Amino acid sequence: MKKLQEQAIEVLNNNWTGSFSIPCANLYPFQWFWDSGLIAIGFAHFDMPKAEKEIETLLDAQWENGFIPHIIFHTENDSYFPGASFHRSDLHPLASKKYKSTGMTQPPVTGFVLEEMYKISNQKEASLKYIASVIDKVYFNHEYFYKNRDPQNEGLVYIYHNWESGTDNSPIWDDIWETMNPPEYTFERRDTTHVDAAQRPSKREYDHYLHIIEIAKEHNYSDEKIAELSPFLVQDPLFNAMLIKSNESLITLYKLIGGNIDKIEQLKKWQEKSKESFNNKLFDDELGAYIHYDLRNEKPLRYLSSSSFSPLFANIPTKEKADKMIKVMIEKFGGEHQYLCASFDPTSALFNPKKYWRGPVWINLNWMLFNGLNNYGYTDIAERVKQDTISLIKNNGFYEYFDSRKEMHTNGKAGYGGNNFSWSAALLIDLLEK
Template sequence: MQAIRDELDRRAIQIMRDNDRGGYTIPTHGLYPYQWNWDSAFAALGFAAFDPARAWREIEILFSGQWLDGMVPHILFHRPDPGYFPGPDVWQCRGPLPSSGITQPPVALSFARRLYEAAPALGEVPVRMLFDPMRRWIQWFLAWRQDRGAICIAHPWESGRDNAADWDRAMAAIDPADVGSYERRDLDHVHAAMRPTKDDYDRYIWLVQRGRRLGWHAPSLAVDPPFLVADPTMTFTLMRGVRDLIWLGERLGLPTAGLMHDLAMLEQGAETLWNPAIGAYDSRNVLDGAFSGTLSNASFLSWYGGIDRPELARTLEEVMAPLPYGVPSLALQDERFDPRRYWRGPVWGVLNMLVGMGLEEFGHPRGAALRAMTARLIASHGFAEYFDPRDGAPAGGGSFTWTAAVWLAWAGQGLAPAEG
């Protein structure tokens, strides 16, 4: 068993090195040729397993793209690459580096704590350097993406769960008739059956075009937004990030004034996402107040955020019971379930990890089981972007950075118990 784990460690480290672009990491060759925000944060965790200094460099370069208003973009376009659309010429943003005009789940805030805990002597200087930028990112979320204390997305790509069923109702209200022609490049790398549909993409690009017309000016974008959805992923990852920044501040004597207030606001906001009809946290369309009625892997991030709810554990059991590899991005019972189409059914190692970490921290036995499931998934089916939740068949991009990172940082530790 140790020999199997050693070989998987070796392969995961090689993927990390192959996708390293000299201080930042791409998710995978071809399909994603730039630095993605939350992918990069997971990459830092992976590097921490064998090169802690390189792990901090990943986070530092991510924050080098932070805008003056505090937003950290979801893509940094370090080098031109014609194989990706939409590139910097489409976004036309105003940050310190060529970038997109939206953000992504702020897992980097919490992963900074993990890096520090692993090597405090190495981490003190970067934490002190990044502490204020991390606080400013939190304040940006609360200023421009907050509704009743819950954190919202203004574009499906901000959630990291691009085509999740959570957004169907809100996206249907957008008429993209004037979006014009464009050429998708993702289908050059991955079969269309595994990617968002053209109807989805028309609306994605329409929202980008609106942001560009408004100069990515946050106050202007906030006026009559065509899409605004309160999201469990954003709410719980920011909640966790605030908790972890408070922890870091207290350890290093850095200013934490106001962060407890921010945390209390987020905890209140989380309760606006509880949907009793499904017994879980759910996305809420801010424009009409309706829940999406979607049981997704994000529905179970509350433990990661720091909230334990017994009835949610029962719902999790129901969702996981028919499947061998963890929490699907859409419950099998949902009529919209599609086992290979991106965030409409596949299981993702990164969400298994966040849900599992939260469960383990609260002492739920499902946490260790989820870690073992993810270990078996990767050991049996490799380091794909995501997987069919029924049989583990790999899907999306291959040799994927964050799946390698999940193995090195978390899942690999569950292999021996799962097989023993």
């Protein structure tokens, strides 16, 4: 394992730019929100200054309303589409003046990342001092969500684009695409010049993605207008679980720092409302797990995905619900010929084990699942997730995602997407340390 760990460290160091990390060379040449957070966890184990700088650079791009964009374009680079000139973050009056970015966000992982960094640190006092210098920005980000992304005041925030979910082309969104008929856009994609097109979203899917951004741009990325007009408006269990987990971490960290009574009280209020709505609205008794809710069309999206189990990581389900979820996960996702945990239900006709978020295993979701299973005392299954994750990387390398079918892993060709992928390396380091 020592060799694997050394390789992971090398991947992270190679993807470090001096002030932030790129997810991988060529395919993703900028800074991504949730990638940066998860990468910092890996750095914390061997280079805390880099972990701290990673988060600092990310938070430096925060908008004046607390929003943090999903991509920050630190450099001019035409190897990625859609880039800064398409997204036009400057249309929003409170956008960062310092950095060009997208007008979308991603799962808010920063709160729990800071707590992970603190747990890993062997210089607790210095780490707490660092955390005290950045934590209010993270709190401000959470405040942005509850003020601007919760139109029904339920404690559940919406995403207005599939890219905000982090699970870009999941079959969950197919129902929403059927309600839309976007124009055919003419554009030159760059991702398929680096990676086999069979592993990426289709051209027609991209038309939908771009159309939603065009609507947001037309209204200068106004949250109010987006809530009113975006054809895509979803309450996502993964996104909301990350927010709830990060709230929990902020409460812990603020208590360690001392003071901040008002912020702690507010975080507790958010938590109470969010968890109650989450369990009442997003848990599907019949399916035995959490699902997405389409707020635009007021209907549940009744599919099982790795996101369905992410609430375990945030301590959201009761023990009874957790038992139900794990039974479903093992029955549908955990067969003897499957690596845990596929990103989409392997028993579904929509399952595609090679195509991005339509079936492959992703290391970040496995890392959450490992921690969540341990939270609830399922240490045996947690260990299986850990060993599956190690096997995938050992057999194939540090890829972006992996085929969930065991029979595909005979010749090291079942890792897909970008190679030498930062969060795969970072989270493997963390798993090996646990």
